[in-house]
Amino acid sequence: MDQETQQVYDNHGRRINYVRLAVTDRCNLRCFYCMPEHGIKYLPRKELLTYEEMERLLRILTHLGVNKLRITGGEPFVRQNLMDFLERAADIPNLEYIHLTTNGVLTAPYIPRLKAMGISSINLSIDTLDRERFKQITRRDEVEKVKATFYELLEAGIPLKINAVVIDGKNTQDIVELAKLTREHRVDVRFIEEMPFNGEGAHYPELTWDHLRIKQELEQHFGQLEALPGVANSTSVNYRIPGHQGSVGIIAAFSRTFCGSCNRIRITSQGTLKTCLYDNGVLDLKGIMRSGAEDENIRQHLLRAFGSRDRDGFEAESKRSYQISESMSVIGG
Numbered sequence: 001m002d003q004e005t006q007q008v009y010d011n012h013g014r015r016i017n018y019v020r021l022a023v024t025d026r027c028n029l030r031c032f033y034c035m036p037e038h039g040i041k042y043l044p045r046k047e048l049l050t051y052e053e054m055e056r057l058l059r060i061l062t063h064l065g066v067n068k069l070r071i072t073g074g075e076p077f078v079r080q081n082l083m084d085f086l087e088r089a090a091d092i093p094n095l096e097y098i099h100l101t102t103n104g105v106l107t108a109p110y111i112p113r114l115k116a117m118g119i120s121s122i123n124l125s126i127d128t129l130d131r132e133r134f135k136q137i138t139r140r141d142e143v144e145k146v147k148a149t150f151y152e153l154l155e156a157g158i159p160l161k162i163n164a165v166v167i168d169g170k171n172t173q174d175i176v177e178l179a180k181l182t183r184e185h186r187v188d189v190r191f192i193e194e195m196p197f198n199g200e201g202a203h204y205p206e207l208t209w210d211h212l213r214i215k216q217e218l219e220q221h222f223g224q225l226e227a228l229p230g231v232a233n234s235t236s237v238n239y240r241i242p243g244h245q246g247s248v249g250i251i252a253a254f255s256r257t258f259c260g261s262c263n264r265i266r267i268t269s270q271g272t273l274k275t276c277l278y279d280n281g282v283l284d285l286k287g288i289m290r291s292g293a294e295d296e297n298i299r300q301h302l303l304r305a306f307g308s309r310d311r312d313g314f315e316a317e318s319k320r321s322y323q324i325s326e327s328m329s330v331i332g333g
Contacts, residue, residue: 005062005063005064005065006064006065008064008065008306009306010307011306011307011308012309012311014260014263016066016265016306017066017068018066018068018070018263018264018265019061019066019068019069019070019265020070020072020264020265020266021054021058021069021070021071021072022074022267022268022269023054023071023072023074023085023269024048024073024074024075024076024078025042025048025073025074025268025269025270026042026078026079027073027074027075027078027103028075028078028140028142029075029138029139029140029142030138031139032136032139033165033195043269043270048271049267049270049271049286051084051085051088053289054085054267055085055088055092056295057267057285057298058089058092058095059092059295060295060298060299060302061302062093062094063094063299064303066095067095067096067097068095068096068097068099069095069098069099070100070101071086071099071101072101073101073269074269075102075103075105075106076101076102077105077110078106082110083110083113083114086098086100086114086119090117097120098117098118098119099119099122099123100121100122100123101122101125102123102124102149103124103142103146104125104126104146104149105140105146105149107122107124107149107153108148108149108152111149111152111153111158112156114158115157115158121159122153122159122160122161123160123161123163124146124149124150124153124162124163125163125164125165126146126147126150126162126163126164127164127165127170127171127174128143128164128171128174129143129147129177129178130143130174130177131143131144133170133171133174134146136170137167137170154185160187161187161188161190162181162188162189162190163192164178164189164190164191164192165192165194166191166192166193166214167209168194168209172209172217175191175218176221176222178191179218179221179222179241179248182240182241182244182245182247182248183241183243183245183246184245185245185246186245188246188247188248189246189247189248190236190248190249190250191249191251192250192253193207193209193210193214193252194207194209194253194254207254207255210252210255211237211251211255211257214250215239215250218239218248222242223242225240225241225248226239226240226241226242227239228247232261233261233262233264234258235253235258236249236250237250253277256278256312256313256314259311259312262276262312265306267285268281270286271285271286271287272284272285272286273305275305275309276309276310276312276313276316278314278316278317278320279310279316279317279319279320280319280320282305283301283302283305285298285301288301
């Protein structure tokens with residue numbers, strides 16, 4: 001790292017080195033756990049960060065020790081010229097890892113460029129392999145395109161994870177089938193607790209399929225899972241099924257068991273900084289930039305925000321002025 005780069009820690013002693021950047025609030029699916037069937041009201045283009053503004057923020061953040069970027073949405077490939085931006089981001093000094101989360105519907109044509117630019121890994125969101133249940137969850141008939149993307153990513157040798165949100169009454173019967181993908185493929189399949197970021201609020205009075213029940217479901221079919229060594233700052237607890245090439249993981253996104261080691265910040269597509277998924281947004285970076293602020297001024301705003309971070313998702317949620325009802329598409333997955 002160059003001499004200008006510093007390591008930044010929050011007020012709880014957690015190093016901040018990972019930013020999740022949403023490049024759009026738009027999506028070509030309408031997933032049950034992410035937005036209402038009729039969709040959400042998308043922001044006008046001028047209200048979104050430009051690629052140039054995103055690149056500027058990334059350069060400032062890398063001087064504050066951020067070395068890992070994850071591109072999210074909405075669906076990132078809905079936004080035009082995404083690959084040009086990714087290739088420029090790959091040239092930013094000290095940005096060592098670039099990851100991408102996608103639903104896979106539009107991704108396949110870009111796989112050669114993703115491979116060539118050295119993408120660190122791709123998270124493919126797929127909650128079921130069954131066509132009818134996929135249509136019920138996403139309200140779109142696109143599962144075959146997603147499956148094709150899965151196999152093309154494997155063929156390209158790009159490190160691949162599957163993200164599956166576990167939804168009561170929708171896809172709990174798919175937990176075992178998705179886990180079976182790890183038998184023949186070096187893929188990590190991660191099961192995520194459902195959260196209330198769906199544009200409407202919580203679907204259920206309480207979470208019935210939490211991380212404990214998901215693990216129990218896996219062990220009822222496969223027997224005892226082999227715990228894998230923990231990875232620093234990981235949101236998932238990871239396991240190997242005996243005889244399988246890949247691994248399975250469970251993310252307690254609603255139970256929030258991993259908050260104590262959180263090294264992540266989020267920047268929404270409209271330029272709002274979130275130092276916790278569950279907060280209201282703590283800084284209007286877009287407004288600050290468009291007011292003519294110099295890089296050093298933006299840097300100081302960021303440092304103040306990092307220095308007053310909530311301890312965990314429960315504390316962040318308790319400070320909200322309204323109940324969670326926004327769509328994950330707006331927040332950035």
